[in-house]
Amino acid sequence: MTTTFRQQLILALIAATATIAAAGVPAIMGRDNKPSPEPKPSPTLTSTTCDKVLAAKVCVDNLTVQVNSDEPKEVKNGDRTPLKAKDTLRLSNLSYCIPSQALVNRVEVKAYLFKNGVESYENGLFTSSNFPINASCHNIGNFQKKWKLEPGQHRVNIPIIKYVGSNRIVDNTFYFILDVGQ
Template sequence: MTTFRQQLVLALIAATSAILATVAPALIEQDKKSFSEPKPFVTATSAICDKVIVDKVCVANLTVQVNSNELQQVKNRDRLFLKSGDTLRLSNVYYCIPSQTLLNKVEVKGYLFKHGVESYKNGLFTPSNFPIYAACHNIGNFQKTWKLEPGQHQVSIPIIKYVGSNRIVDGSFYFNLDVGE
């Protein structure tokens, strides 16, 4: 019985050695290539998002609809001139995740801050699931609209990522509204 066990152990050692002899050089060569060829951070995200940081999720732009008019694209820090009583709907948020970003969940919400007062009561949410793989994603499905009052307002779109159980606000995309009478 012991000779059978010894033969089995020797066979397993020989098989493992043969596999390592075949695979190890390929892995070492691949490792050398990855160190010798620097990988610049040039992706769709660096061309689209302002000042992209390697591990930050960013909103590149969003599409809004004022009243029932055509959709229009809004970039970060834009200013829209509207009238009292107009309705504003978030249509789509286009966000990007760099390949170096670690996360297990992303949330994107829209908040209207009336008259410059930060209040998170007036939010728009989407029931959509947000993809978390490295690329740029277009997500929509916001279910409510805002009816606008006169004054200056700001729409803030914070990007919230989850790394394990940690909730991190990566940044905020915003645009301003000047609502006249």
């Protein structure tokens, strides 16, 4: 063997070794060298719909409602729900999240039905539950009454009210629309 051929062979072996080393052991075992998927988030604040809001903001994550005596269904923020006149709507479970950065000494959640787009705070649903204030996501149920629906387009607004010291801060970002036909 000539010296040039040996040098070329050694260079080829070095290049092959470098390629295999760069690809890692999975390439040797026949698997592709794609990076492993991101670890799935644990069920904390970052795995909710609340992760799109400001870090120090308490927010409503989702709501479970029951129409008449049907199975409960989850409602997300901004959803539209078609119903019929005389249907009854009950709020069965509300999930809200408090990030660790939020300073809160009390939380209230109320639900209001604004009939035909008129903001009237007479038609509210309340719960007797105490709202936990530790940093986490919490579920609250037992809203006291139901709404009997009339024809028209109605908006259900669920403000979350947090108290920081003596300051009361109201956030009206969670709502859904009821399209009630005859």
